[in-house]
Amino acid sequence: MSAELDRSDHDSHGQGREHVRFRPMSLPDVPAVANVERAAYLFPWSDGVFRDCVRVGYVCRVVEARGEVAGYGIMSFGAGEAHILNICIRSDLRGQGIGRRLMNYLLDQATEAYMQDVFLEVRPSNMVAMSLYESLGFTRVGMRKAYYQAMGGREDALVYKLPLGMINARKQRTP
Numbered sequence: 502m503s504a505e506l507d508r509s510d511h512d513s514h515g516q517g518r519e520h521v522r523f524r525p526m527s528l529p530d531v532p533a534v535a536n537v538e539r540a541a542y543l544f545p546w547s548d549g550v551f552r553d554c555v556r557v558g559y560v561c562r563v564v565e566a567r568g569e570v571a572g573y574g575i576m577s578f579g580a581g582e583a584h585i586l587n588i589c590i591r592s593d594l595r596g597q598g599i600g601r602r603l604m605n606y607l608l609d610q611a612t613e614a615y616m617q618d619v620f621l622e623v624r625p626s627n628m629v630a631m632s633l634y635e636s637l638g639f640t641r642v643g644m645r646k647a648y649y650q651a652m653g654g655r656e657d658a659l660v661y662k663l664p665l666g667m668i669n670a671r672k673q674r675t676p
Contacts, residue, residue, distance in 0.1 A: 522564070546587065559578075582620060619662070
């Protein structure tokens with residue numbers, strides 16, 4: 502499998518950043534990916550869910566930093582829409598722009614596949630993620646009641662959308 506190097510290796514101040522690599526997730530990656538998931542969430546996906554995502558051919562990417570699994574992103578395509586199902590960066594590497602770089606990478610993948618829109622859900626309590634998504638151009642388009650399992654019950658999900666249609670229309674006209 503090929504590895505895809507994130508070439509954004511300098512921040513806006515010209516300082517070197519952590520070199521990360523995005524590569525396809527394979528079944529042997531699942532235990533390490535699931536460990537990142539379990540460390541981040543009270544109600545994590547099971548190893549089986551990750552295996553199923555790989556098996557059915559979703560866009561499953563591992564983020565490597567310093568030769569270790571630093572995070573992952575999972576996205577599905579269907580009917581002209583991309584759906585970012587799960588994205589997570591290891592807690593000790595957050596705040597370094599890796600999540601933003603992974604999101605941009607996934608958006609590029611959706612654009613290259615000529616998806617028209619990208620959707621995702623986020624917990625209203627996850628202000629950091631909401632801020633990231635909004636800074637990337639996502640807008641809130643709805644809510645799913647009692648979507649997430651939570652301590653003492655359920656938590657709603659905010660639904661966000663990013664239209665890619667304009668980007669794809671320009672891409673199709675470019676020789």
